[in-house]
Amino acid sequence: MSWDRWPGRSRRSRTGRLLDPTVAAEVKKQQKQVLFIWLDGGISQLETWDPKPGTEFGGPFRSIPTKPPGVHFGELVPDTAAIADKLT
Structure with missing residues (x-):
């Protein structure tokens, strides 16, 4: 079973949040x-x-x-x- 199909989990709750422009902008500021x-x-x-x-x-x-x-x-x-x- 892939992580995306694991009960109670979703891609949006993990790496998918990086697609949100405000989250991406904050991550870019940190320059890590x-x-x-x-x-x-x-x-x-x-x-x-x-x-x-x-x-x-x-x-x-x-x-x-x-x-x-x-x-x-x-x-x-x-x-x-x-x-x-x-x-x-």
Whole structure:
């Protein structure tokens, strides 16, 4: 079942509000950048952005270092790990 058809939810109540000109104008004033990654049925956050190495619930993949010291991503996203210093 998609989010739009989930009981009590609608697209208008979430992202559809951004189509409202007054909301869009307010968002534009804030000048923030957002990286929105929708992983509908995709790989788990434990295998990408939040690896838990050495734990029983960490998943089967190893973690790899990124450019920022102390930050690790899952081994499935090496290209993103290489540019992690540019992510805000």
